[in-house]
Amino acid sequence: MTVRFGLLGAGRIGKVHAKAVTGNPDAVLVAVADAFPAAADAIARQYGCEVRTIEAIEAAKDIDAVVICTPTDTHADLIERFSRAGKAIFCEKPIDLDVERVKACMKVVDETKGKLMVGFNRRFDPHFMAVRQAIDDGRIGDVEMVTITSRDPGAPLVDYIKRSGGIFRDMTIHDFDMARFLLGEEVVSVSATAAVLVDPEIGKAGDYDSVSVILQTKSGKQAVISNSRRATYGYDQRIEVHGSKGMVSAENQRPVSIEVANGDGYTRPPLHDFFMTRYTEAYANEIAAFIAAIEKGATISPSGADGLAALALADAAVTSVEEKRQISVA
Amino acid sequence: MTVRFGLLGAGRIGKVHAKAVTGNPDAVLVAVADAFPAAADAIARQYGCEVRTIEAIEAAKDIDAVVICTPTDTHADLIERFSRAGKAIFCEKPIDLDVERVKACMKVVDETKGKLMVGFNRRFDPHFMAVRQAIDDGRIGDVEMVTITSRDPGAPLVDYIKRSGGIFRDMTIHDFDMARFLLGEEVVSVSATAAVLVDPEIGKAGDYDSVSVILQTKSGKQAVISNSRRATYGYDQRIEVHGSKGMVSAENQRPVSIEVANGDGYTRPPLHDFFMTRYTEAYANEIAAFIAAIEKGATISPSGADGLAALALADAAVTSVEEKRQISVA
Amino acid sequence: MTVRFGLLGAGRIGKVHAKAVTGNPDAVLVAVADAFPAAADAIARQYGCEVRTIEAIEAAKDIDAVVICTPTDTHADLIERFSRAGKAIFCEKPIDLDVERVKACMKVVDETKGKLMVGFNRRFDPHFMAVRQAIDDGRIGDVEMVTITSRDPGAPLVDYIKRSGGIFRDMTIHDFDMARFLLGEEVVSVSATAAVLVDPEIGKAGDYDSVSVILQTKSGKQAVISNSRRATYGYDQRIEVHGSKGMVSAENQRPVSIEVANGDGYTRPPLHDFFMTRYTEAYANEIAAFIAAIEKGATISPSGADGLAALALADAAVTSVEEKRQISVA
Amino acid sequence: MTVRFGLLGAGRIGKVHAKAVTGNPDAVLVAVADAFPAAADAIARQYGCEVRTIEAIEAAKDIDAVVICTPTDTHADLIERFSRAGKAIFCEKPIDLDVERVKACMKVVDETKGKLMVGFNRRFDPHFMAVRQAIDDGRIGDVEMVTITSRDPGAPLVDYIKRSGGIFRDMTIHDFDMARFLLGEEVVSVSATAAVLVDPEIGKAGDYDSVSVILQTKSGKQAVISNSRRATYGYDQRIEVHGSKGMVSAENQRPVSIEVANGDGYTRPPLHDFFMTRYTEAYANEIAAFIAAIEKGATISPSGADGLAALALADAAVTSVEEKRQISVA
Structure with a gap:
């Protein structure tokens, strides 16, 4: 099985994850979204993927999982949206800087039986x-x-x-x-x-x-x-x-x-x-672990609870x- | 100048200091005292010094300095006695386990203008x-x-x-x-x-x-x-x-x-x-520093205040x- | 400029160089040749390049450089052929086990003004x-x-x-x-x-x-x-x-x-x-150095003379x- | 048993051995000899031993062993003399710079059943x-x-x-x-x-x-x-x-x-x-090994044969x- 990825955020850390995804034999990078078109274009060119909007990625049938590398204050919202959209989610830490917001977000993940991994890369x-x-x-x-x-x-x-x-x-x-x-x-x-x-x-x-x-x-x-x-x-x-x-x-x-x-x-x-x-x-190992967990249907770790x-x-x-x-x- | 030493306590740590004193070219070990005569004898034999009572060392004209290696609960009393007797004092840590007792002891040292070094060997x-x-x-x-x-x-x-x-x-x-x-x-x-x-x-x-x-x-x-x-x-x-x-x-x-x-x-x-x-x-270095401070009339460190x-x-x-x-x- | 590569030999070391070439932003792997079709196919599939014969690579207009990873006893012949074909050559060490054969090979490289790098990877x-x-x-x-x-x-x-x-x-x-x-x-x-x-x-x-x-x-x-x-x-x-x-x-x-x-x-x-x-x-660095030398028209090192x-x-x-x-x- | 030592040569390395001998609980330094009286005196003062001539040490009844720290060209002669005198011998390396001279010297040691240790301190x-x-x-x-x-x-x-x-x-x-x-x-x-x-x-x-x-x-x-x-x-x-x-x-x-x-x-x-x-x-360990070998009548190592x-x-x-x-x- 090949896990098909969408990348949300094409900044510094987004590039790191783009490299990790494309370098993994069990994954393919399908699309990238970023508020700055030039940033998204650069990744699209280098790795031969498409540029799409976040909404398009949310709705896409050809995407199984997303990597969230957008600014911190968007993380919780995006996790909720993509959890509802049935995508597996890798989100850079932190989910949010506010404990209550994190709890609310995790509630949504639980209700939607979402798969969420938090990026404690170390x-x-x-x-x-x-x-x-x-x-x-x-x-x-x-x-x-x-x-x-x-x-x-x-x-x-x-x-x-x-x-x-x-x-x-x-x-x-x-x-x-x-x-x-x-x-x-x-x-x-x-x-x-x-x-x-x-x-x-x-x-x-x-x-x-x-x-x-x-x-x-x-x-x-x-x-x-x-x-x-x-x-x-x-x-x-x-x-x-x-x-x-x-x-x-x-x-x-x-x-x-x-x-x-x-x-x-x-x-x-x-x-x-x-x-x-x-x-x-x-960074390469954590994306590999995320992919492996998706493929095997295994428990994802570190989880949202670890982030909390x-x-x-x-x-x-x-x-x-x-x-x-x-x-x-x- | 050669500093003439009395050793109070001939146990494990007493032996260490006996070796340090006798190995120092500027010091001589004159006498040793211990509640167990056999322990004092052993050091006397090995280093060619005399066995004396604590009282005799206190009164001795041929002793400039003492090393206190007796049990902890005797330290403060001995410091006071030997400070009054005008001997330079090296005392194994701690002066006492009670802060008030230490303060009282240091008051005597101050009043008698005593020279006190505390054994923070590290x-x-x-x-x-x-x-x-x-x-x-x-x-x-x-x-x-x-x-x-x-x-x-x-x-x-x-x-x-x-x-x-x-x-x-x-x-x-x-x-x-x-x-x-x-x-x-x-x-x-x-x-x-x-x-x-x-x-x-x-x-x-x-x-x-x-x-x-x-x-x-x-x-x-x-x-x-x-x-x-x-x-x-x-x-x-x-x-x-x-x-x-x-x-x-x-x-x-x-x-x-x-x-x-x-x-x-x-x-x-x-x-x-x-x-x-x-x-x-x-251990050798701290005794050497004690001797050097006595010889030069320099400030002794670590002091009683450091112990406190x-x-x-x-x-x-x-x-x-x-x-x-x-x-x-x- | 992008250097277009043919890979000769798809064995253990051939795979290493295939990875190095495809991972380099200034290079593209166009074709692979191997006496065992299955070996060539595996590399072709993984990196999206073609399988060709050695003769086809020799004649190819879309190939600038070759990496020779075939058995040692074929190295000198291949260097001569590809030097005559005007391709830049990276050859795994040794050129040959016989000094005279190496000298004869280097004569051909010199006469054809060939570009030859020998794989002293260390x-x-x-x-x-x-x-x-x-x-x-x-x-x-x-x-x-x-x-x-x-x-x-x-x-x-x-x-x-x-x-x-x-x-x-x-x-x-x-x-x-x-x-x-x-x-x-x-x-x-x-x-x-x-x-x-x-x-x-x-x-x-x-x-x-x-x-x-x-x-x-x-x-x-x-x-x-x-x-x-x-x-x-x-x-x-x-x-x-x-x-x-x-x-x-x-x-x-x-x-x-x-x-x-x-x-x-x-x-x-x-x-x-x-x-x-x-x-x-x-391995990645040596291929990068080879590519950089080709791009800049710089002297290639280590050279055939170093191999000799x-x-x-x-x-x-x-x-x-x-x-x-x-x-x-x- | 206490091994009674004579020291031949009071130079730099002689001082090292004087310290090693006097610091060993099973040895005593009885006498020192040196062509320069001041050098011998200095060791005599520091360690409380006598100054004697080489001849006197050779003839002494109160000396069991010698340490030879004189110039290299005197080593072989002194080894022969003290071997004949029945003293155990520790000699700084080398016995001599000439192999034949070393062989002749060792012949004397053998004939006199001498005890000889060569100072390969490492x-x-x-x-x-x-x-x-x-x-x-x-x-x-x-x-x-x-x-x-x-x-x-x-x-x-x-x-x-x-x-x-x-x-x-x-x-x-x-x-x-x-x-x-x-x-x-x-x-x-x-x-x-x-x-x-x-x-x-x-x-x-x-x-x-x-x-x-x-x-x-x-x-x-x-x-x-x-x-x-x-x-x-x-x-x-x-x-x-x-x-x-x-x-x-x-x-x-x-x-x-x-x-x-x-x-x-x-x-x-x-x-x-x-x-x-x-x-x-x-240095301390080699003298200790020499003393231990003498006390136990054990084979001495490194031997003259090792020096050769x-x-x-x-x-x-x-x-x-x-x-x-x-x-x-x-």
Whole structure:
């Protein structure tokens, strides 16, 4: 079976998914839609697909699934429309920045028996997948403590930050999902600390750029997250999981692995400087997983519920910083 | 000048300091005292010093300085006695498990213009010293965030735990001191999470074995500490410090650095399995720093105030866990 | 400009190049030829190109360049035919196992002003390219000594070995080319030592499986090559280059970079176990370089002369082992 | 039992051994002799031993063993004298630069049933010992190929080089011994290549500064040695041993193991810059092994025969370079 795709949104992340879909032997990209015709045209030319309107894709008989890469504030509406249209849906995170809106959207997905996958791409990074596999294989025993280090090479534009929902909902949300993915038990409390250390403009925009979070599960397992909008040495993405029998960790990735030694010491190059080059394989893998789930009629993961859970942790972190206390989550 | 030493306490840690003193070209070990004559005799024989009573050492004209390695509950009294006797004092941490008792003790030290160094040996580990040096050299710019991983190879006996003051005052206290040493700014708030994941007996003794802590300074700098009483792979002691211009980290230490590669992968040996082999050089370096400070009449560091500050953070962490909130510290 | 390709040979390596050509935005795969129709059909179906005979490709007006992936003993003939037909030629190494045949072939290429690139793919590995770049950037000063470690995960079938020309012409030839690429000066002498340590059947087939080689240039620069047909831990491919000001090295590559730590130590997974996964990017990069050279009318490298030079070093190594002496090369 | 030592030679290496002897609980340093009274006095003062003449030490009833650290050209004579005097002898390498002189000396040792250990200290480096242990434990199966990288931080004075016997007898000799220690089978042939790349003055003195060597055993096992008198990044001392089941390697050592990351990449400090700091533990371990062998009446290793074998390989390497051929050794 070949899954026939429509792509909604032809921007930066839309291009990434266009490449992933067309590079997958079990998928074909049928059409692309974008508010900017030039953006849609570019993808259509490169991959030999059609340009259509969103309405046309919604109604199309020759399209089985859509990838939603439009602006965040359109996600929930589009999920509802395409769920009602019977299309399988891959939606970039987040579904929405508002928990209630997400819940309403998921209600529609449930009622229409929709198939929805949320784009937490890091679950599909080969290195993090191997971490999870090592846990599942029992190599470290019962998971006890998780440490996630996630630092961006540089802060986004303040304009972006203003629309982002804040660092916890925009950046840490990936780490909340990763913590849930690795802890194997739901988080019941959140303690967060936040500051503006990188750029005062971020503070003026009402956000933070440097945050630390402790998550805890019912049985006491803990995850510690350390985030910064600044890492001069590249895109710092590390995980370590401690268990009763041992520890498994994933190292950082760099474009080339050479080392130069001289009187100043031994120097390896900086890390990747962009999430798209760092997570190239993850993007291809997540679309492959989406396609495979559709083909086999299997459960789709990460689901809308996963998206909601991560957002709830982000909301709790915001409250924890404001109220200087640990916040319980349902 | 040669500094003439008396050693109070000839147990495990007393032996470490006896070796450090006798191996230092600017020091001589004159006498040792211990409640168990056999323990004192053993050190006297090995290093050619005398066995004396504590009273005799207190009164001795041929002794300039003492190293206090007796049980914790005697530390504050001995500091007061030897401060009054005009001896320079190196005291193993902690001064006492009770903040008020420490304050009273330090008052005596101040009144007698005593010289007191507290044994936070990790400040003298060559690798951690190099981390601090890199900061002082401006290699990472302004310090922003510190991550300290500190995991013991195994839990101590529950009997020990009962007398220890609890994990925050016994184990994390080293990390509180290290965080203060690296942050370069006083901590103003503590958020801690704790659980019993390793051994239920530890829980029955009223303590925890797995804890996570976030410290924050006035300007928003953060330190995250992750502690466990279990690390199957050895004594895990890592530090990383993120600054505005870069990051400096100290790797773990292992007794031998070989690697065996085969079909199972590439395997390096476990880490040191004991704090005394891990911190061999640190113990020698701290005594050397104590001696050098005495010789030059220089300020002694870490001081009693440093011991008090770390203990206050431990107390705050205990309260934070109990009250599920961030605790402010003066 | 788009370069229009014909593919000669649809076997294992032919598939690799089909993927590289079709994945390149400046190229199109027009036709494929193979003695086994099923093999050609498979590629035609997957990439939407035609199946043609070699003769038809030779005569085709819609084909600018060919990739030769047929058996080794057909390479020289095909190069001559397609050079006369005016096509740019990418030929898998080696041109031939016989130096005289290579020379005759290159004469035809010269006379017809042909464009010939020889498939020493490792020059296009991003890590080895970065090593070369570091040299070119002057980071290690003048090159003095090169060490190349190249060990296969396992020996090929003895049937293959019998047709291979022997380990020096089949396996070490890559390292001879790499040494030339890095030394920056022609090799003038070869000293080789060889043995059968892995599989006696290889010895019965008249070949070796474990060899060591020293190359030297006129000014005295040295390269040491260590080869084995066995590496239980994966495909071991390392380079280090020592210069007057420092050293640059390229580490091994592994599919996933996790580490599991427990009482047995710290274990990372084995390396890639297959040259095609190890050198995925190198294959794409070399075809891209071929296409770029055609488009710009630039000099093609590595050239037929590079193929010849590496083969001459292999021949000298064979003689060195047989005659137990250093062999001079022109 | 306590072994009573005399030290012959109070220079740089004499001091190292004085420290090793006095730091060993089973040994005592009784006397030191040196042609320069001030040098002997300094050691006598620091360690509380006597200054005596060589003759007095030879005749002394209170001395069981000597450590010979005098100039190379006195070693063979002193070994003969002290062997006749019935003292156990630890002699710094080499016994002599002339094979015949070494043989004559060993004849005297044999006739007098002397106990002689030769100072190939690297066999006692904890990391190299662990490599050997991994082999002995069967972790890599049968040894097949050994790679030894040994590069000095900088060249010695040309005056030293003139007296040194040349790079093969002065520097590579350590690697010849290490190869023998690891191969587990006697070497039967030597192929060497040499050049002057570091300093023309070394060439004028008749020596080389950059050499590559292949050793082979009867069964075909190979060891490759790469030496240079220059390594800007510190004292480069690495070993890897490949066997039928896997590989074991020993990494380089550095004084501190921190890493600084910034826009230029990840930088670790240079290696040790001096053999004495690199091999501190090795020196203590070899004296401990000597003492233990004396106490237990055990066979002493490395023996005079080991010294002779390494020297014979150095001689063969010299001939190999001169005659441009592989040299057989008995």
